[in-house]
Amino acid sequence: MNDVAVIGAGASGYFAAIHAAKAGGNVTIIEKTSKSLSKVSVSGGGRCNVTHAAFENRLLIKNYPRGEKFLKKSFVQFSVNDTINWFESRGVRLKVEQDGRMFPVSDSSESIIQALEKEASLQNVRIKYHFGVVDVDKIDEKFRITNTNGDNLYFDHLIVCTGGSSKFQGFDFLKKFKHKIIPPIPSLFTFNTPHEPIKALMGISVSDAFVKLEGTKLSYQGPLLITHWGISGPAVLKLSAFGAQWLAEKNYKAKAQIRWDSRWTEESLLIDLINFKSKHPKKKINSNPLFGLPSRLWEHFVERSEIKDEDIWINISKKQLNRLIQNLFCYIVSIDGKTTFKEEFVTAGGVSLDQVNPDTMESKLVSGLYFAGEVLDIDGITGGFNFQAAWTTGYIAGTHVLHKG
CATH class of the missing domain: 3.50.50.60 (FAD/NAD(P)-binding domain)
Structure with missing residues (x-):
């Protein structure tokens, strides 16, 4: 027996x-x-x-x-x-x-x-x-x-x-x-963002992003990777696991909010940017990445904030500054589908x-x-x-x- x-x-x-x-x-x-x-x-x-x-x-x-x-x-x-x-x-x-x-x-x-x-x-x-x-x-x-x-x-x-x-x-x-x-x-899948321009930055990663599913309390932080199909990396994969049921019910159509460094607050970003502006008023915004961000990612944020390539810090408007902070602190991408790894x-x-x-x-x-x-x-x-x-x-x-x- x-x-x-x-x-x-x-x-x-x-x-x-x-x-x-x-x-x-x-x-x-x-x-x-x-x-x-x-x-x-x-x-x-x-x-x-x-x-x-x-x-x-x-x-x-x-x-x-x-x-x-x-x-x-x-x-x-x-x-x-x-x-x-x-x-x-x-x-x-x-x-x-x-x-x-x-x-x-x-x-x-x-x-x-x-x-x-x-x-x-x-x-x-x-x-x-x-x-x-x-x-x-x-x-x-x-x-x-x-x-x-x-x-x-x-x-x-x-x-x-x-x-x-x-x-x-x-x-x-x-x-x-x-x-x-x-x-x-x-469970454990990447977020496809087929309609987002950020896909053009495939291969770029940050070490400690904070990612949240809009309309929920679901969030996770950790490394984030931009791929040719959207966003991936441990922060996204882990969030997909906790959000698996909710995302399935939404047919994998949702919005994600990205804070590119989990330690940031809107106040701290404002203070840091104003300080940099006062110390380096004539530096070009586009060609001087801040916060250790990859240059292509920074350039993307600058362009998305309607700041021109030749603009210098002293000429930045309050509206442009707020847009830049928004892109750094609460960057929104539309999720439309998922990618799983068969293996x-x-x-x-x-x-x-x-x-x-x-x-x-x-x-x-x-x-x-x-x-x-x-x-x-x-x-x-x-x-x-x-x-x-x-x-x-x-x-x-x-x-x-x-x-x-």
Whole structure:
């Protein structure tokens, strides 16, 4: 009665399988493709952003737009420190970058993949590739798993780690179990601004912008990057996660307000500009960027404030000065669409957390059925938080899958 199936050969699937095997299970990972750990491979530009240096759970949970309360209990069992210790005890040392993201010292996702594959092999975990699951049922206390060819496999316990699906149909095989599925929507995406002239400044970035969705209290600060399709960078990606539901309801048509340096106030900008004007009255406004801003970005603000190339500071009108401050402090762009990255696609939505036990990851509706990873209605902002949720939920599901009661 110890045969365990894990559907999905991703991060949570491997972690669940390893810990289920350590608990005494005969474990088989079932994977529809020919590859394992593909998302791990491409994460962080091929470096794998394993976790984040948020060592206090009360701070860690704040980085999950969906799942915060659920994970509060789960992280007690397997925390960031546990992730670090697990990989380092298997020869993979991790390092912390300035923004808190954690990567293997090797700067290669292969280090993480090899550690997981080696441990799975040591625990005698089997992997069955090219088995696309289309149906799961429970018959006489056994889970029957059916693939696209009509082939069946039978197991005593089942851990579902299929990841996020961009389509509701991706959860069809769970329908028999009556689990409530929160409709999936994209999370972590850039804001397309096809009608905005700022696109011409692609490649320009600032280190600490403040971005707010107009008409909401949703905002985030951090690095911002201008791309050929609009605005991106950590500040935008993180804001997209917290605003995923609202933006979906708006059909990704909205306005964003940008303060190009989060520390600015309108008063401080006015004082700084007046001081500069008094000290350098004959300097050209356009050709002398202030506040450490990239010259092309400054020139854009100047042009947008209806200040001519040859204008000098002494001749700036009050109206032009106010426009310049507005462009620096509250630059408004119209969002019309989004761009997601297929390799690192993250969804909000999935199996409702109301029907899953956060202490064990077991279904409250079907005994012996467990969930881990992004198949759950959990998603984190960019920075290693989604992988941390995968390690934690995978560990808990695997550790508890053979427990009774």
